[in-house]
Amino acid sequence: MQPPAVPAGVAAWCNASDPRDLVALDHTLRPEYAPVELVTDHLVTNDSGNHHGIREYLSTRPVRDPVRAVFDGLASGQAQ
Known part of the structure; x- marks a missing residue:
């Protein structure tokens, strides 16, 4: 069986989790x-x-930096 595809239109998928986060079952x-x-x-x-x-x-770099890049792109008219 093939793994599911990353959703169309997603250029990069950043998964961040804390090992103690019980909601994030799969890290x-x-x-x-x-x-x-x-x-x-x-x-x-x-x-x-x-x-x-x-x-x-x-507030963590792996989450903050990509989110900031998206908003910077939107602000400059260059959505990412």
Whole structure:
């Protein structure tokens, strides 16, 4: 059976999770989607009460930098 494809229109998939985040049950999505070159997995530290807080995830470089790049592209008229 083939792994499911990365959704159409997705140029890069960044998966970030804290090992203590019980909601993020699977910390490695890369081997489960094709093509694997488009998916990166990052273990990060999320010190929110339940280790799932969006503010804490957004403060980590693997999440913050791609999100910032999207907003910078939108602001300049060059959506990414």
